[in-house]
Amino acid sequence: MSGGMLGRGVAITYLSLVVLIPLAAVAWASGEGGPGEFWSAVTTPEALSALRLTFGAALAVVAINAAMGTLIAWVLVRDSFRGRGLVNSIIDLPFALPTIVASLTLLVLYGPGSPVGIDVAYSPVAVVVALLFVTLPFVVRAVQPVLMELDTDMEEAAASLGAGRFTIFRRIILPNLAPAIFSGAGLSFARSIGEFGAVVLVTGNIPFETQVASVYIFGRIEGGDIPAAAAVSVVLLAFSLLALVGMNVLQGRWLRHEG
């Protein structure tokens, strides 16, 4: 057996133990009662409402992150200002902070009695704010290195050919950043639809109002309804996979014309 094959064998076994087998178990648990039961478990009004809120919030988060993450990365790479290093290190804070701590912070900051006078707690807006907080680094950190590598020659060439600043951004810079933006956005989406800790405190988990899918799943498990929890989990799983696969396909297509 060659070293390459040994390596591959170990990698696949490890991935199976850590990722594939648990996922298969969830899928299996969800299908125990047959397709009919699976379907009715994911289409109860409460489950549907939770799923709708989860995906709606995730899509909003993806859109905001794609725009703001790119902007932040731009400022960090292309601008020079005092405290840039500090801002740069703050970006990773949401990853370093336990999500429950984040949720608590958001509750204090944007909840009843907010020191800044903004009370969005226990509303769908709170879901989006919490998710924005925990997914902030994805797009920024995906775009930043690409932007650093992007040499300004291309932009200068476009300028000498007559392109204005906006055209240069749209036709030269954006297409070169797009794979990174999509990759960061895909990760934000996957993370958003599964997030639990950051949303659990600040949203209040009101069924039909602010209860997201992960909290709904948690509730079913607490109530002993494992098949229902597993069924909704599988829906989340499927969409996460779809986001990640779609991201890879898009990136593969882009990378084909890179040198």
Add this chain to the structure above:
Amino acid sequence: MGITVRNVSKRFGEFVALDEVSLEIPNGSLTALLGPSGSGKSTLLRVIAGLEEPDAGEVVISGEDKTRTPPQRRGVGFVFQHYAAFKHMTVWENVAFGLEIRKRPKEQIRKRVGELLELVQLAGFAHRYPAQLSGGQRQRMALARALAIEPEVLLLDEPFGALDATVRKELRSWLRRLHEEMPVTTVLVTHDQEEAMEVANEIVVMNHARVEQVGTPEEIYESPASEFVMSFVGPVTRMRDALIRPHDVEILLDGDDSTVPAAVDGVLHLGFEVRVHLRLSGGEDLWAQIPRRTARELDLKPGDRVHVRASRSRTFA
């Protein structure tokens, strides 16, 4: 007409990159900016293109003061050393870019891009991406892209710098022919004196942020204005206080009152020519480059006593 640069200065922080540079580039000429690394060639070219704003002085293109005009409206085609290809666009899209910005009719763009690709011999590569081209092809694409907007002046910053010697040579003569067919005022930056001599009909020698000399390749070579120019544009050796080209050193077996005695230190066969290292009676070293036939007649060996004479030499203050 052409390009006039008047008293242009440019600093980067404390560092002076251009020091009161003045220059007249005639309409339709092919001029080389020649100088060592860091002498300010790229900076001057970028100032002409509007990619860098001078601290003082003016840039006049075709009779119009363009000092404050942004690069977008200078009508300048710029070719970068590292191609600056739009890597997410095909060859066709790269070349069409400037025309699309100018909102030319589709049909006109199609025709012009087709002609340009023909001109730079890339007609079969229209749908490739830059990453699928060789360096030489990429550079020709960059040239077609710059020519597409029918620039009044074409600026090339070491366009062949990243290419291997053979491709460089090919592209040089191709560029010369192209310029004869389409005499756009062209400025080519290079730090290779051979390239400058081969391509340009006028050479501007730069050193330390200043212009040292402007002239035809022959003038620059035959009557250099300074010691720097003389040693930069060709090999030199020193005989007493005078600078001399090694092929202007004559080696004689018998001396007279115009010669100086010397000893042969070593003989190197370079193929077509032979390099002879000599030591003068005063202990100074000098070298001569002589035709193979002369070398054979003299039959020099290390240790031989000979006499040397400078057929032409120059002394700079």
